Amino acid sequence: MQRYFVPNENWAGEHVILTDDDFHHVVRVMRFKEGDKIICNHPEGQASICEITQVENNRVIAMILENLEGSAELPVNVTIAQGLPKGDKMDLIIQKGTELGASSFIPFQADRSVVLWDSKKMEKKLVRYSKIAKEASEQSHRNKIPSIHPAMQISELLEESSQYELKIFPYEEEAKGKQSPSLGDILQKAEPGQKIFVCIGPEGGFSSEEAEKLIQQGFHPVRLGPRILRTETAALYTLASISYHLEELRCQ
Amino acid sequence: MQRYFVPNENWAGEHVILTDDDFHHVVRVMRFKEGDKIICNHPEGQASICEITQVENNRVIAMILENLEGSAELPVNVTIAQGLPKGDKMDLIIQKGTELGASSFIPFQADRSVVLWDSKKMEKKLVRYSKIAKEASEQSHRNKIPSIHPAMQISELLEESSQYELKIFPYEEEAKGKQSPSLGDILQKAEPGQKIFVCIGPEGGFSSEEAEKLIQQGFHPVRLGPRILRTETAALYTLASISYHLEELRCQ
Incomplete structure (x- = not known):
């Protein structure tokens, strides 16, 4: 069943109102009519089966039939801080990272980021990233849309990370030897409800100064297998491993 | 150090000869000169540090200085059979799948594949895919280049799979309930050197007939977390989980 994330102000008692892009999608793309059923997600996570009761000029009204139980959310909150990558790689990271269950994304200006975050373009980019995250959340049947922070x-990143229980950063030097605890050792300690902060370098990796700062702040350097991954693959490996460990290995 | 996969016929005693694209890359892109060092990979997996001794008009000769020990290959052989996806998604699957350690890729015509594999274009596509796999192998410091099979x-796929010890297929129906052994249960049984066959449906997933055939052939349906992944994300999740389980969790 098609899913829509509906903002808080569009929920009224037993009814949900779909406007703007969602209205367009319901009426023009899917060509739904009165009587058709959709799933509406509240921003807080509740998903409900709804029946379309009224199609108007610029809005669709649906009635809540049944609240769905269960959740497709990861049992931990994972923030992906991503050193600004080149080109449109951030699009891929947000789309795939959302499918894989990330809670939030923070782009950051790393020493070796080739691109500079242009504050004029920031607002436009954030709108674009939020749209990608919303669509990927709907497609992957998530209960919540991940949040996207300005760069x-x-x-600032180190300050932000102080509220997190587990902090890791994939570090290329780790792929060459193995001195530190492995990603496996670290995920063994993860408990449901915890917050995990994953900090990923840009194309050239972290500078040694950055790596030192991260370690001082309590981040564990990890390797993601012995192969050298591209920056956009690192987030996906980490999220897939967290999901695998907590959803497919540990639980049953 | 820059890596090059050099075909068998270009190894002669203590010397390695780089031609064609590799010649171009050494001389024009990297602008290496006599005395510079590179890593040459033999197709069988051995990697050696070599010193460039001669730059000629259309070839570069390098001398083997030292054979490298250790391997960045996954301890198991993983074949990704991918239901033909739309657009250029196969490029992404091969690039990222190579980084994540796959041994081979087999595109296949699934019931719900929207595109048809055009045999006229097949040869051109295979050349393109092989190039992506070679470049991704060099970039990720692998010892072997994965092989790409014609569609x-x-x-034919089911026949091919008969030589494999472990066979799985991500199945959307599994994401809704959990009856079968989990991916974790299955990977617990994986032993180094084994061959794992991963069969992934196209955008619309497997038809129930296909799923039935796969199960009859000994494939286990698995879910990859409770979220619904896009087809190109499924291969990456599976490979990342195999790497995580065998390289970062089990070993040390």
């Missing part, structure tokens, strides 16, 4: 400097 | 029908 940060590494100092 | 198969599902009947």
Whole structure:
């Protein structure tokens, strides 16, 4: 059944109102009519089966039939801080990262980021990223849309990370030897409800100064297998491993 | 150090000869000169540090200085059979799948594949895919380049799979309930050197007839977390989980 994330203000008692892009999708793309059923997601996570009762000029009204139980959310909150990559790689990271269950994304200006985050373009980019996250959440049947933060400097990032229980950063040097605890050792300690902060370098990786700052702040350097992954693959490997460990290996 | 996969016939005693695209890359892109060092990979997996001793008009000769020990290959052989996806998604699957350690890729014509594999274009596509696999192998420091097979029908695929020890297929129906052994249960049984066959449906997933045939042939249906992944994300999740389980969780 098609899913729509409906903002808080469009929920009224037993009814849900779909407007703007969702209205367009319901009426023009899917060509739904009165009597058709859809799933509406509240921003807080509740999903409900709804029946379309009225199609108007610029809005669709649906009635809640049944609240769905269960959740497709990861049992932990994972934030992906991504050193600004080249080209449209951030699009891929947000789309795939959302499918794989990330809670939020923070782009950051790393020492070796080739691109500079242009504050004029920031607003436009954030709108674009949010749209990608919303569509990927609907497609993957998530209960929540991940949040996208404006780009940060590494100092702000380190401050932000202080509220997190587990902090890791994939570090290429780790792929060459194995001194530190492995990603497996670290995920063994993860408990449901915890917050995990994953910090990923841009194409050239982290500078040694950045790596040092991260370690001082309590981040564990990890390797993601012995192969060298591209920056956009690192987030996906980490999220897939977290899902595998907590949803497919540990639980039953 | 820059890596090059050099075909068997270009190894002669203590010397390695780089031609064609590799010649171009060494001389024009990297602008290496006599005395510079590179890593040459033999197709069988051995990697050696070599010193460039001669740059000629259309070839570069390098001398083997030292054979490298260790391997960045997954401890198991993983074949990704991918139901033909739309657009250029196969490029992404091969690039990322190579980074994540796949041994081979087999595109196949699934019931719900929207595109038809055009045999006229097949040769051109295979050249393109092989190039992507070679470049991704060099970039990720692998010892071997995965092989790319021409597209198969599902009947050929099932025959091909008979030599494999572990066979799985992500099945959307599994994401809704959990009756079968989980991916974790299955990977617990994986032993180094084994061959794993992963069969992934196209955008619309497997038809129930296909799923039935796969199960009859000994394939286990698995879910990849409770979220619904796009077809190109399924291969990456599976490979990342195999790497995580065998390289980062089990070993040390």
